[in-house]
Amino acid sequence: MKILLVEDDAVTRDYVESGLIGAGHLVDAAEEGVDGLTLASRGTYDAIILDRMLPGMDGLAVLKAVRAAGNTTPVLFLTAIGGVDDRVEGLEAGADDYLVKPFAFSELAARLTAILRRPAMMSEQTKLCVGDLEMDLVRRTVTRAGIQIDLLPKEFALLEYFMRSEGRVLSKTMLLEHVWDFNFDPRTSVVETHISRLRAKIDKPFETDLLHTIKNVGYTLRA
Template identity: 70%
Template sequence: MRLLLIEDDAKLADYVSRGFSEAGHLCDVLDNGQDGLFQATRETYDVLIVDRMLPGLDGLSMVKAIRAAGNKTPLIFLTSIGGVDDRVEGLEAGGDDYLVKPFAFSELAARVAALARRPAFQTEQTVLKVHDLELDLIRHRVTRAGQQIDLQPKEFILLEVLMRAEGRVLTRTMLLERVWDYHFDPQTSVVETHISRLRSKIDKPFDVALLHTVRSTGYSLDAPR
């Protein structure tokens, strides 16, 4: 893949670009929005990786300009601005994905690979669906069988992570990292507690269970077969 990383934190940019280079990809790096806009609209890339807080031209404005120019290259925001409204704003501006710092490089690499696999004509997926369970990323709404389900912010993020990994088992450590940004084990039952609360809302009122515990391994969300 050929990637364009627009990030003004030199250490982070070096870390990310080296990671992709070691994986066999080409990664160009720029540190400001003006140059990023020029490069993204002049050259061809498989995926754009963009920070929101950029000098010269902020990332949000840059992405809007890229989309206004007709450029549909898959794009992921990589930023420390992680509120729900901020994520919605980024997606509405033209982002295809949104990853909040601090992050694991393995997750960034997986998300970039997923974006690169999308057909060129495919529009941004803003609604995740597993069986009769739907999660709307823009409206921040969850429904199952047409019934609205009220989730707390961390429950919403946890469900999003599980739905994006549909059919795959996510370990407790992976969930701690992706949902709570813990890169260590805090020795608490936060994962188990939130899984229990989530299950009580999306599964127990319905006939078919979607959220499964895989003993001694982790959790998965999958449609019935």
């Protein structure tokens, strides 16, 4: 899944982001409400994790703006504001769930799974397609020309990022930031290693290649 995390506390943000990435998800993170709203407006996300106490524009205002724009992406409030009236206010504004800090990551993950399981609340996009390559985001399966391809969690996350960015050239730095912890040493060969493994699974057994190297720039996935 691709998740937007809007949290101004660096410790909490890093904790949640690391947990989500470790679970194989793609994560975009923002510290301020306005930045979070901008990302939510420009990107396609499966879920949004939103703090209420944000600098510049509070989380409740962000949520109302997201819903006013017709965006139905599931939203989970993650906040220290835990009064009954506050929870009711958040849910009535359009939040799908409300988790009060302090919290366990396992509960956060379970709540995310629960809200995504609700048919009426799920993101409209459940499948990604590039040529004859298909990814089912609900079943977590990948096929090409009808043949199932087994991917490891990180390979799945890497391919999902490529498919969501079809035709765009993605640099090594962009891949490190979106698929791996951005603190990875840029000199690491982890990207090249995973690209090679991914090619062996989605390209090598087939007649045409989808994953292309743009010399000295990066990589792109296109039919």
